[in-house]
Amino acid sequence: MALARTASHGIIFVAILTNFACSDDLRPAAGAAGVTVHVGLEYVVLDNGIVQLTLSKPEGSITGVKYHGVDNVMEVKEEDGGGYWDIVWNPSNRDSGIFDIILGTEFDVVQQDANQVEVSFRTQWNPSHGGKLVPLNIDKRFVMLRGSSGFYTYAIYEHLQGWPEFNLGETRVAFKLRKDRFHYMAIADNRQRIMPMPEDREAGRSQKLGYSEAVRLTNPINAALRGEVDDKYQYSSENKDSLVHGWISSDPSVGFWVITPSNEFKSGGPVKQDLTSHVGPTCLATFVSSHYAGDDILPRIRNGEYWKKVFGPVFIYLNSASTKSDLKLLWEDAKKQARVEEGSWPYKFPASKDFQKSEQRGSVSGRLLVVDETANKDYVNGNAAFVGLASPGEAGSWQKESKGYQFWVRADAKGMFFIQNVRTGVYKLYAWVPGFIGDYKSSVNITITSRNHINLGNLVYRPPRDGPTLWEIGIPDRSAAEFFVPDPYPYYINRLYVNHPDRFRQYGLWERYTDLYPDHDLMYTVGISDYKKDWFYAHVTRKHGQASYQASTWQIKFRLNSVHRKGTYKLRLALASAVLSELQVRFNNPTAQPADFTTGLIGRDNSIARHGIHGLYWLFSIDVDSSWLLEGDNVIFLTQTRSETPFQGVMYDYIRLEAPA
Structure with missing residues (x-):
């Protein structure tokens, strides 16, 4: 861990040594001995001298996160811990969803040395479970690195051929923070504020509104919030804008942040919206949901279908400041760390062979031009076009796609695009251009192989038009x-x-x-x-x-x-x-x-x-x-x-x- 103290503010910024080198005057002050793991009868503890993560065993729920003098930043409940993976699913012959917290039944340390510890919590389905458990093998992983002010989590979901059909309604990681400390929420430069307490939403302190998520605060603990509406959907964001969000504690000044360095494993493409952080205090990393799309977007896994997908890793980042006046600086630091994580994608450290590293992936480039017939027969650059690779389908089908992976970029002013670090597989190239109606789709499938680059050259989109x-x-x-x-x-x-x-x-x-x-x-x-x-x-x-x-x-x-x-x-x-x-x-x-x-x-x-x-x-x-x-x-x-x-x-x-x- 590298500690840098500014002369004017005294804020402590945490640097991940695996991402960039420290100068001689920024040597690690903590975590020099490396990462340790302690496996007990009921708990597993990962510790790198900066952050200590406690997980229930073999369930794999987060019961403790110790950081910067705070024994536990999590609001722990006996039934689920302070942090957990969950899933909403239903058998194909049932309409209502079943909510389950994903609890492991087997535990392993899959990698351990001074630089990295990775642990696995697995649950395996078998016919004796009947319709009581989602028919998936699920492997939840947690990773801690030397010098890192936080930890990573990811999971591999697998459905084998012949297993029962089911529909996947939602899956995510949820973090419940201590309500006595975390009161300030930040999800964008212009979307951050002091938030209500969870008790403010209860009867006697609020009025229910037209749907269950929304309440009007009539007698909040913080009187300055009286008369305001609280609704978690007011804090939704598009996938492309959800790189980092989280909460800040003022005493001590500690930030807790969910950083999602890639959207390749999320459903619905770059402008799909979903929940971020909200009253709880709650932080979410949502991978699949019907929010702002409806049931058409949900994966429907059928009997004869083999399906496997890796969700994550996402990074849980903690930072701290010396005084209460430095709260906004914690947000700025979290944004910097998010850019570091984004630049490090795909990560080199995940131990699972199902997570493809950079050398296993391929890339695609090209240029998108637009010809709006009748209106203008000249070629126009696809300026700022959204260009992406997703599973083969019809034009625009990517916005309802969630079984596979998606890889999106924005074209430059000349319509040039470069999509790198694409997982191997078969895709279509899709695009849409602000200022023009309709969707572009490549005429042929695009097969990505390891270490291979495909230059598609000039592509021409002709948006729908019959006349002037x-x-x-x-x-x-x-x-x-x-x-x-x-x-x-x-x-x-x-x-x-x-x-x-x-x-x-x-x-x-x-x-x-x-x-x-x-x-x-x-x-x-x-x-x-x-x-x-x-x-x-x-x-x-x-x-x-x-x-x-x-x-x-x-x-x-x-x-x-x-x-x-x-x-x-x-x-x-x-x-x-x-x-x-x-x-x-x-x-x-x-x-x-x-x-x-x-x-x-x-x-x-x-x-x-x-x-x-x-x-x-x-x-x-x-x-x-x-x-x-x-x-x-x-x-x-x-x-x-x-x-x-x-x-x-x-x-x-x-x-x-x-x-x-």
Whole structure:
């Protein structure tokens, strides 16, 4: 461990010796003797002189983390310890999920020397378990390195051919910290604050709101939080933004951080959202979940299927400061350490042969160009495109994929991309480009082998287009953030998100629609209205009375000086989210039966209730018969027909009407 004390602040920063060398004046002050492991009858203790990790044996739950004079930073409960791996699953013939904490039944020290200790807690399935245990072999690993201010954990899940079918609803690692010490939470530079206590969510101190995760604090222990809403989904993040998050104790000044150096083992791609840290105080590393996507994303493991996947490693990092005034510096240090971990991926130390090291992996490079036919026949650089490798499927299938691994990068301004450290296997190359609708998919499968680099050269994406743009609403970026997000009810405020770029994370915004449109639904006039001010961020139900809701119909008014009677127009309708909705489209006749187009029942991403501003992306290309259109004034009627709850609706990404080619 290297200790560096600054003259002005006195903060202690911890450097991992395996990642970079120390100068002569920064020699390790602790942990010089290396890593030790003590195996007792009921506990296993890993210690490197900086952090001491205690695990139950053979279960493998975290019962203690000793650091910087704090005997245990974990809030230990007898049934699960302070930290644990868990899983939600169900047999294929059962709808409801089964929640299990993953407890090992066998223990081994798989590697031990002065520089590294790795321990394994395994559970193996057999037919005698019947439907009581998830049909998986699970091997949980914990790793401690010399000089490292923390520890790593990862797991290997394996389903053998012939074993029962099941659906995997969620799996993650959860850490419950001491509530008497950890009160300050940080998940981004502009998303950190003093948090409520867990007791504040209980009866007598809070009011339950429209769904179970959200409460209004009526009598919190910290009176400064009175009147605020607490909801763990207000702190969700996209995979690409979840490199580090955690909590800070003010006395002593200690930080506890979950660092996820790669998203290759997470489900749903770079913009899939999930929980991070929340009241508890709780830290999560979530690998598979239906959050902001629905059940379509969940792995369905079938009887004849062999499946194996490595989740992690993730790094649990602890740091400390000399005074309470240094709390923000702990966050800055955690970000620096996260970049170190990210730069060290794939790690060299995991002992499992199932975790591929750098020399076992391959890479892919190329350049993505865009040709938006009719609008512009010139090649355009795929500037800032999301480019990734995922399991073979249809265009856009990556956002519902979770059995395999995914590898994503952002292209540069010229559309150049380089995807390195890809596990061996067969993939498709997928991409989407901000500013253009639709998804790119490579025409052939891409086979990655060890130490091999594939240069794909120039790739051309031709986004869907039949004719020139007559008008458009929004920005094709798979988010509704550019539309009008109302001010929250003062009664339901979260002060963190006042005057914040993520103003959509306030509770109850969906009900502001009825307030803003009390007598009629939204009407938007092309060429006059401004979507930043006049297009509500979500097409939701209208509140009727105290407990019922009605379908709502939005109108887009536009003018055509002439109509091409021999051609077919095209309406491009891109959705950023859908929640148990059916969107019907009618041209110039609001009562036409059947509707000119319907999506049918779509979506379970629940992004409206969970403040997500987007869920799964949907693109509908609608043929518009010229007989539906009028010379002069026209109206498109958009009706979201499902209205059982206030949370049903869609979020629009982008709408465009094209003339015939």
